[in-house]
Amino acid sequence: MTKIIKSYILLFSVCIASIVLFVACEKEIDLKVPNPASAYVVEGHIENGIPPYVVLTKNAAFYGNINLSNLANYFVSGAQITVTTDDDTVQLAEYNGALIQSLPDSIAIALAAQLGINITSASQFPPITLYTVSLADTGFVGKFGKKYDLKITVDSKIITSTTTVPQPVFFDSLWLKPHPDATLADSFFQVYGRLYDPPAPGTFYRYFTKADNEAFLINDRSVFDDALVNGGKIEIFIPKGHPIGSIGSTDFNRAGYWNVGDSVCTIKLSVIDKPHYDFWHTVEANRSSQGNPFGSAVYVKSNVVGAYGIWGGYASITGSFNRF
């Protein structure tokens, strides 16, 4: 349903924009904008069967030029991070880019995939810092129905949050359909899925897609809820996403369609809690206002206290089918 209003706003914006831009003149402007107060951004997740990980960054000034050479400066090292569940606590270890690059390829590739990054060897791992369990604690993984508390101590500042890994739900069936435009049917196809929403109201979903052996892809609208169909059947179009950190296609005829060359189509459906849903919902709205003349300011709704960002649990089930 989120999709509805967003596509509505987008289409309407396109229409207004086409009129406005018909006569408008655009020019870059140097606004005197105050620098933002220094703040941390938390990106942490725990998923069933997978150890928790946290990426801790600092915010940047709007005109701050982030590029590969200074990217490492935005990643925070030296933080003390613990994750606690009802019967266990684990202290996360810090891994910086150089350290990961020295690990065996298989571990580095797995870590990168967790972040949604495609690499083929450890040396390609980006110059970033992340926190996850030490090799001794790899048994600390997310479990369905459990609550996880996060505590970060950095530069004498304390950042806290709580999340849950809910009970999972998955598609009852997945199927393919040709591209609705016959002239494009030779190049693209669509994937649809049907799921039965649990009877209790308030189930929130995030989905990821993957073609063949690449890392999971995300979509610009990656979350949905059961508000309309609580306890009922949901049949949805599952658009193929784009790699994280990339910009999705804006070509209406291609965006979301799968390529005929994709032989194994993998869908990961994660059930998330409401604060986790609100975070992605607002991040996606915030991003859709970027470069959108009619976009309105949407403040990201973080679920961490003392910083921006997310500490989110995923209850995931992954399913795939082989087209050939």
Place this chain on the structure above:
Amino acid sequence: MRYTSIILSVLLISIGFFSVAQETKQDTKTEKFTLSGFLKDKKNGEAIIGANIYVVGNNALGATTNLYGFYSLSLPKGTYQVAFSYIGYNTQIKEIILDKDIRNNIELSDDARVLDEVVISSERKDENVKSTQMGKEELSIERIKSIPAFMGEVDIIKALQLMPGVQAAGEGNSGIYVRGGGPDQNLVLLDDAVVYNTGHLFGFFSVFNADAVKNVTLIKGTMPSNYGGRLSSVIDVQMKEGNSKQFELEGGIGLISSRLTLQAPMQKKKYADRNRKGSILISGRRTYIFDIAQPALKRTDFAGTNYFFYDLNVKANYQFSDKDRLYVSGYYGKDVFVYNSAKNNTKVKIPWGNATATVRYNHLFSDKLFMNMSFIFNDYQFSFTGEQLDFGFKANSGVRDYNVKVDFDYYLNTKHKLKIGAQYTHHRMTPTQATLRTGDSKFNSTVNKRYSHEVALYIDHEFDVNEKLKFDFGFRLSLFQHIGPYTNITGDGYVGQDTTYYGKAKPVKTYVGPEPRMSMRYAFGKDNSFKAGAGLNYQYIHLVSSSNSTLPTDIWVQSSQYVKPQMALQYSVGYFRNFKNNMFEFSAEAYFKHLWNQIEYAESYVGDLNVDQERGYVFGKGKAYGLELFLKKRTGKFNGWIGYTISRSDRKFPDINGGKTFPAKYDRTNDLTINIAYDFNKEWTIATTFVYATGNAITPVTGIGLIEFSPFFIYGQRNSIRVPAYHRMDFSLNYAPIPKRRPNRRFRSSYNISIYNVYNRKNTYFIYNKVDGEIKSGNLKQTAINVSLFPIIPSFTWNFKF
């Protein structure tokens, strides 16, 4: 607050009535008679609104015509020189021997040559000094037509933007902010019917076709108590009644639209000797600029893409007797936008528009008691249909009201005038109801229509204590009730949670608003006066917009258990002075407004069609204050005005900006407008307009954060920076040739050349931020983009009339 206002109102009304009782006691000692009647335009029979009737030599003995041109003046028995006067018309002075009640219908002429029975004397054009009303601007349509017009389209709302205290919502936009209030706080009436969306083409043009409009009044100060339901202002637009003397056709061809207006008298021959007559007016306007482009688009990817708007105004009135008159008027206007892209397999159609219908019946019970009864319907609908291959989206929203009201004007005597009335409105608000189709699946939004009753009773008492002192006491009691069918969803409003159902017409939530109003004038000598006013207003329906102006997608939302009525208490004081026999008019007005229950979207609000929009609101309070200076030269070849406003409008919301006070988006520190016209002779006029305003307050993006290697925006303090100041100059040249050989020929042409934005200032329409590139590629770049809209735009319009 409520109890204070009730006590205050009772006190004020009691003072008023006590004085009436005293007067009445004295009145019985002297015999009095009433002079009453209707004032009309000699040329076309149109009622003249707001004209002055007064006894020459004693300006305190006077009256003003109401919306239907009726006046009533009670005087002691005697012989009087009575003047009938209105701006732009020749004043008539008649000797009246008042030894009985006299009905005297007067026709005023604006033609200087018709002097037979007319005596030109010192005109009483000092209404601004003499009345108690503050913050009132009245513009005649003729004056509006002389103002340089954007793309040649004469626009009454844009003319009002040139008044102090009134700001344009944006470049070329016909939305207005009055004294620091939002665009939804203006009550816009067309022949008593509320117009919910006043803009065509996303607000660049107003819906009022100037050819069909007779008069427009803006009240930004204390509202008389017959108006209510909004906090900031009243914009009361009266349509022409139609020429009751002769057939008249006028029209024009402009850059983007053409207009045609037909007016004709209605009178059956057998009633020619009686007072049974009427007139009819039909007026239409349609744009065609994109229609012209259709052949060129035909062979492109965008074949079928079009935009147009049209307006149709119809009005008829019929006088059944000297005491009864019926008016029927209606408006229907629509914008239609069609976007087709064959390449993208996309089709979009967006029609939206207003419809209003008003039936009014006037009856004169006596020379002192005038009644008007109105039945009003108004409707605003927006819809959207979009299709792209397997996806389809439909949405619609709107407001529909049924309204009945009755107003009595009771002219007790020269010192007391009462207005009493009642009004009932049934609202039906349609939130965005949407259907999404993806392949074979369909999703429907679950948010339902809302229904409510709005009732108001009012009394207004004008009291002339003596020549110096005058009061206007008013009290309005408003009631609003949200009624079923309605399902209340607990918690955060998400579907699936606990619900309570209210059946049809069952009350859900009721609000009562006592609204006392008072204004006074104290005159110093002939040309000076001091005025003060205070008033409390309630507003029960709201439009919250995330953009700077109102868009057709914005939804009107009614008060409910979650949305309390907005309230405003305004105090104002003013000094008014006329110079040089009323050639110049000067005023200085200061105001202070307290605002409660102001509404904004929550900072993290993302529209969700499954949740009532009201659940995304947050509430706070505000204040607005300012000083308005106005100097007008009313007569002479060289005429015009200068208006300057310095003001501030703040808001404080616990859930916005960390609870800290921030400037409202309607806040403009400085606002200067200059409008000057020079009439070379009866044929040639030039006019120029200059406007300057502090730039809009916007919320800056101060930083970015990274999530999944992509940036999200971090916003700074709310409305803490300003876009560059807005200024612009326009120019117009009017030529209305008088045929030399046959000066009485009915067919007349006039030509207008307007130049918008003469020095091609690139004013900011809006600023948006964008991020280009990707971190992974190392070319991430953030920029702020300034969008300016209209460069210098010349236009040419040909108007005709016969």
